[in-house]
Amino acid sequence: MDGNGDVVVPTLLERLGQAIWGKDQQCGCDPSSPALGLVVRCSHCGEIIRTRVEKAYELEAEYENTNGHKLEEHEEPKPSGYTLHKEMLGSQCQQLIYVTMHFDAGRNISRRQIEGGEFVEIGDCV
């Protein structure tokens, strides 16, 4: 029975280490896939909700600089910025949180808006 103590101590330290690492990588960042870690608080119940935005897939391109400029058929339009629309739902209540974020051409956040909650943290995972 006493032998169990020797086993438990390293296991706890190991778990602690994993917890620390887990906190550092809470948004599941992967350097090869630039993503955005989003943490919001539900205004209804106060729940903290985390999500991860894949910039490459979830951002919608905006084309504001094409007025007056007619694109040739072979010409690729260059986005002037990007928009993200995200609906987030916690597990404690049924309130949907609507997040709208605007990005410049370099995918940096230029404007952000939230309904039904508030931003707690926005981490750039690049």
Ligand SMILES: [Zn+2]
């Ligand atoms: Zn809620």
